[in-house]
Structure formats: C-alpha cells, structure tokens
Amino acid sequence: MDRLPNPAWLRSFESAARHLNFTTTARELGLTQTAVSLHIRSLEAELGQKLFTRNARRLELTELGQSYSLTVRRALADIALSTNSLFGPASRQTLTIRAAISTATYWIAAELPDFTAQHPDIPVRLISHIWNDSVAPADVDVEIRLGYGDWPGVRAEKLTDEYLVPVCRADNGSADLSGLPKSPLIHILGYEDNWTRYFQANGITATHQPPQHSVDTSVAALQLVMAGAGYATMLERFARNAIRQGAPLDIAGPAIPFAQSHYLISAQGAAHPSAAAGLFCAWLRDRLASDAAG
Structure with missing residues (x-):
C-alpha cells in the first residue's frame, strides 16, 4: 500500500x-x-x-x-x-446555529422551544459571539447576523425589519422623553450613535455628556438597566422578548426604525443546507411572518 x-x-x-x-x-x-x-x-x-x-x-x-x-x-x-x-447518516444529527450573543439570548433562544416542539428529533446547539468578525470560520448549519447585508464572500437573505426603543427598569415608570438626555444613559460599544439617532427622530435636543456606563452587548446593558443604572436603547424585538420572559423592564418611548436588519448567512458557492437547516430556516421565516401579521 x-x-x-x-x-x-x-x-x-x-x-x-x-x-x-x-x-x-x-x-x-x-x-x-x-x-x-x-x-x-x-x-x-x-x-x-x-x-x-x-x-x-x-x-x-x-x-x-x-x-x-x-x-x-x-x-x-x-x-x-x-x-x-x-x-445512512447519524440518526440524530445536531443542528448548529450561530448568532450574535444578544440575538441568541433575546430572540433565538426565546423562540427555540416552539421549533423543538415541532421537530423533537432535531437536537439544537446554539453558539454565540459578540462581533461578526470575532469568530474564526466554524462548522455551523445556520448563521444569523445583524447588519446591513453587505458582508463580502457570503449570501445574505434579509429576514427582518428592526426598530429601536429605549428601555428602563419597570419601577421607574414612563419616562418624559424630553428629560431623557439628562438621565443616565447606557451606551453599547459599536452602537454609540443610537441615542443620538433616537433623540433626532423624536425632535429632542440632546446634550453631549460622556456616558457613565459603556458595555459591549445588549445583554450587559439590560443587566445595568435592571440594576437601576439608567436607560439603554435596544431592538424592540429583544426588549419585548425579555419582558415576556419576566425581565423587570419597561419600554420607555416610541419605537423608531433601525437601519440594520437580521439576515440568514450562507457562504457563496456553499452546498445545499442540510435537511435540518432547511426545516429551521422555513420555521424561522414562518414565525417572522406570523409576528408581522400579528
């Protein structure tokens, strides 16, 4: 040989x-x-x-x-x-889904029980990261990204339109929007202009004071909000899921359109997705269509 x-x-x-x-x-x-x-x-x-x-x-x-x-x-x-x-293939092939940590925590994880109820024979592994470019290429079946859909070397299928809202701790009560710029504001790294955009959309003049707290994920921002550290902006989808899961939060103002969207990502020239990945993507599109109709 x-x-x-x-x-x-x-x-x-x-x-x-x-x-x-x-x-x-x-x-x-x-x-x-x-x-x-x-x-x-x-x-x-x-x-x-x-x-x-x-x-x-x-x-x-x-x-x-x-x-x-x-x-x-x-x-x-x-x-x-x-x-x-x-x-024959393995009888129980795990479906691996990758998404940003905030997307995984406040959207996909909240929805997964419904998918599992419909497809109990498909084990799911959900892995997360902070930044799109912080993870080396890995074997994933489904990747979901938040952005503008302009990543090189991939196909991006738009899934959602997103909206931005301010959130506060539930016992803070409804905020007076005109007073928000003087409140303690939590900033999320990479999205530091969210507050400026929110104030401009609502015709509010913002004061440019340095933030007392800056964090790198919406997950950390929400923990600070629930600890009484101030207000944060986040996607309305994430905020409503967190509230449905029992987080002591309130939405503190009207939603405004967010420039970025969630996309399904696949490599250019990649093989057809597995049967499990196809089922998950079809389920996710149906859930989003139901949410839009509702």
Whole structure:
C-alpha cells in the first residue's frame, strides 16, 4: 500500500487547518490540546515538512500545509459521504446555529422551544459571539447576523425589519422623553450613535455628556438597566422578548426604525443546507411572518 500517515494525525491536521487554533481543534475532536499538538508534530516529522508557522498569537499554514489541507479535507469528506451513502447518516444529527450573543439570548433562544416542539428529533446547539468578525470560520448549519447585508464572500437573505426603543427598569415608570438626555444613559460599544439617532427622530435636543456606563452587548446593558443604572436603547424585538420572559423592564418611548436588519448567512458557492437547516430556516421565516401579521 502507498504511504499513508496515521489517520488520527490527518484528522487533527484537517481540523487545525480550518480553525488555525489547537484549543478549538481539541474541543471539536474531544481531545486535549497536548494531544492535538503531538499529532501535528508527528505528522510533520513523518512528512519531513512544516505544515504550520507558529506565531505568538495564532497559527498560519505554510504553502505546503495549505495545499495538503485541501487534499486531506477532500479525502475525509469523500469518506464521510461514502459512509453516509452506504450506511445512512447519524440518526440524530445536531443542528448548529450561530448568532450574535444578544440575538441568541433575546430572540433565538426565546423562540427555540416552539421549533423543538415541532421537530423533537432535531437536537439544537446554539453558539454565540459578540462581533461578526470575532469568530474564526466554524462548522455551523445556520448563521444569523445583524447588519446591513453587505458582508463580502457570503449570501445574505434579509429576514427582518428592526426598530429601536429605549428601555428602563419597570419601577421607574414612563419616562418624559424630553428629560431623557439628562438621565443616565447606557451606551453599547459599536452602537454609540443610537441615542443620538433616537433623540433626532423624536425632535429632542440632546446634550453631549460622556456616558457613565459603556458595555459591549445588549445583554450587559439590560443587566445595568435592571440594576437601576439608567436607560439603554435596544431592538424592540429583544426588549419585548425579555419582558415576556419576566425581565423587570419597561419600554420607555416610541419605537423608531433601525437601519440594520437580521439576515440568514450562507457562504457563496456553499452546498445545499442540510435537511435540518432547511426545516429551521422555513420555521424561522414562518414565525417572522406570523409576528408581522400579528
């Protein structure tokens, strides 16, 4: 038989070439980081060539490593395809959904019980992140992003129109909008202009005072609001879901249109989605249509 490296080494190499991170690879394969590193070193010794350049903060594939990773990935995919064709797919294949942490917390997680009730045979894994570009490419079945739909290298299907509202702790009572600029305002990093836009839309002159609290997610902003730290802006969809789940919050003013929307994301040239992903996307569109009708 022709020369063939240890299959376990190849599997670790293929995963590490995708993630460029041994810790993430170890988590995906159910191994220790030490074991993954040993697999890669053993494969490099077997081949007599370096496959990765190890920098201070991240891995990079060498040119040989890049070429070899494509061959190994294709070979492992062929094996998986043949296995599924001959012996059938796993009976319970997990559906992986990825979304920003606020979207995952205040929208998708709140809706998932309905999907599970309709499709109890599909296990769901919901993973989240703060910024769209903060996560390395990963194996996900469905990705939902909030933005303008102009991301390079992907297809973006618009799902929603969104609206912005101010929120306060429930025992604060309704706010006088004209007095809001003088109230303690919580800012969300990346969306610092939300308050300015909200005041302009309502014809309110805003004072430019530095915020006492700035946070990087709507989740943290809501915790501050519920702790009595002040007012925050957030998507009306998120606010109403949080209130339905029992959060001691009130919407403190009328909604205004928000420039960004939620999109279903898929890579350009990607294969057709799995059956489970197709069912989830169809369910999500139906839920949104029902919400719009209601």
